[in-house]
Amino acid sequence: MPKIVDHEKQRQLVAEAVWRIIRKEGMEGATVRRIAEEAGVSPGSLRHYFRTQSELLAFSMSLVSERVKERIARLRFTGEPLEDAEKLLHEFLPLDEEKRAEMEVWMAFTIKALSDSTLYELSSRVYAEMKMAVSLIIDTLIEKGLAKEEIDRDAQIEILYSLLDGLALHGIMQPDQVNADVMKNSILHYLKSICR
Amino acid sequence: MPKIVDHEKQRQLVAEAVWRIIRKEGMEGATVRRIAEEAGVSPGSLRHYFRTQSELLAFSMSLVSERVKERIARLRFTGEPLEDAEKLLHEFLPLDEEKRAEMEVWMAFTIKALSDSTLYELSSRVYAEMKMAVSLIIDTLIEKGLAKEEIDRDAQIEILYSLLDGLALHGIMQPDQVNADVMKNSILHYLKSICR
Numbered sequence: 268m269p270k271i272v273d274h275e276k277q278r279q280l281v282a283e284a285v286w287r288i289i290r291k292e293g294m295e296g297a298t299v300r301r302i303a304e305e306a307g308v309s310p311g312s313l314r315h316y317f318r319t320q321s322e323l324l325a326f327s328m329s330l331v332s333e334r335v336k337e338r339i340a341r342l343r344f345t346g347e348p349l350e351d352a353e354k355l356l357h358e359f360l361p362l363d364e365e366k367r368a369e370m371e372v373w374m375a376f377t378i379k380a381l382s383d384s385t386l387y388e389l390s391s392r393v394y395a396e397m398k399m400a401v402s403l404i405i406d407t408l409i410e411k412g413l414a415k416e417e418i419d420r421d422a423q424i425e426i427l428y429s430l431l432d433g434l435a436l437h438g439i440m441q442p443d444q445v446n447a448d449v450m451k452n453s454i455l456h457y458l459k460s461i462c463r
Numbered sequence: 464m465p466k467i468v469d470h471e472k473q474r475q476l477v478a479e480a481v482w483r484i485i486r487k488e489g490m491e492g493a494t495v496r497r498i499a500e501e502a503g504v505s506p507g508s509l510r511h512y513f514r515t516q517s518e519l520l521a522f523s524m525s526l527v528s529e530r531v532k533e534r535i536a537r538l539r540f541t542g543e544p545l546e547d548a549e550k551l552l553h554e555f556l557p558l559d560e561e562k563r564a565e566m567e568v569w570m571a572f573t574i575k576a577l578s579d580s581t582l583y584e585l586s587s588r589v590y591a592e593m594k595m596a597v598s599l600i601i602d603t604l605i606e607k608g609l610a611k612e613e614i615d616r617d618a619q620i621e622i623l624y625s626l627l628d629g630l631a632l633h634g635i636m637q638p639d640q641v642n643a644d645v646m647k648n649s650i651l652h653y654l655k656s657i658c659r
Contacts, residue, residue: 293578295491371577377636378574381567382489394637422652425645432632433625440573441590449621456618460656
């Protein structure tokens with residue numbers, strides 16, 4: 268089915284053009300004309316791949332989370348709960364240039380979602396998935412007897428998830444101050460603080 | 464000096480019009496024409512208050528942080544370090560409708576700052592001020608002998624600041640799930656976790 272593959276490939280190339288525009292010019296730059304120009308296609312042919320601009324933006328946003336999920340699916344866990352927790356949490360942080368690019372785009376879409384219902388739905392779905400991943404980490408630490416007895420499960424899920432998104436935000440805004448080492452160190456200190 | 468007062472008042476009214484547009488339509492909506500319309504002035508008269516659109520946006524962004532600073536200046540501290548820490552930290556969270564509106568606008572400007580050097584400079588300055596406030600809280604808990612001896616000062620400053628911004632982001636994105644009680648509870652659990 269080369270035709271279908273090409274079609275999907277082309278959609279991804281357009282989505283990546285949207286990412287580049289958002290990083291360079293902000294969300295305001297992502298007009299149909301600029302997207303077509305950046306992707307090297309005619310504005311008319313864009314309609315072949317996406318019916319509306321809203322659909323195009325939603326696809327571009329979901330592609331970011333797909334990339335993260337693909338990376339997570341390729342992770343090899345060791346069975347050592349603390350080490351595995353760190354490994355998974357690191358995937359949600361802008362620890363290298365590629366992830367920082369994705370995170371910048373993700374945050375821009377997240378904020379745009381406040382005034383775009385299609386993007387908001389997507390953002391809520393990813394919020395729920397992320398929360399589930401964070402819950403899994405806290406629950407595993409509790410079940411394996413590593414977590415301190417006095418910790419409050421629900422409060423720690425909220426704290427860890429917020430810590431993660433706060434670090435991600437600081438990591439893209441102040442990359443010199445909040446670099447990969449600082450982000451990893453924060454996660455490590457947090458995990459130690461809730462473990463025996 | 465009624466003229467100067469009026470001028471400043473008018474600049475604030477225009478800035479608040481920008482906030483309303485950002486909340487309703489996103490940053491893309493904040494064009495000179497739409498801002499003039501929302502503020503009830505002619506596009507030409509906007510130039511009387513701001514030389515450029517960039518200056519207008521920078522003023523609108525800085526007005527958000529000014530409002531927060533004004534509220535903090537009015538706080539009455541008790542001298543009880545944990546209680547005072549909570550009181551100060553709550554001012555940085557979208558705990559009511561007014562603060563949520565401000566935080567939505569602030570986050571939108573923060574993301575736009577990634578592709579706007581004037582806004583970026585402002586965002587970096589506020590980042591540094593916030594970090595100083597968070598450092599003050601951690602240092603006070605340490606000096607008063609309330610913090611656990613084993614905590615790492617720098618790591619905890621990073622963790623608390625990230626927790627704060629992560630909660631703020633979740634509070635505006637998922638206000639039903641991350642409501643005022645959840646945010647306050649997260650702060651309380653965090654503070655307890657680093658104290659004896």
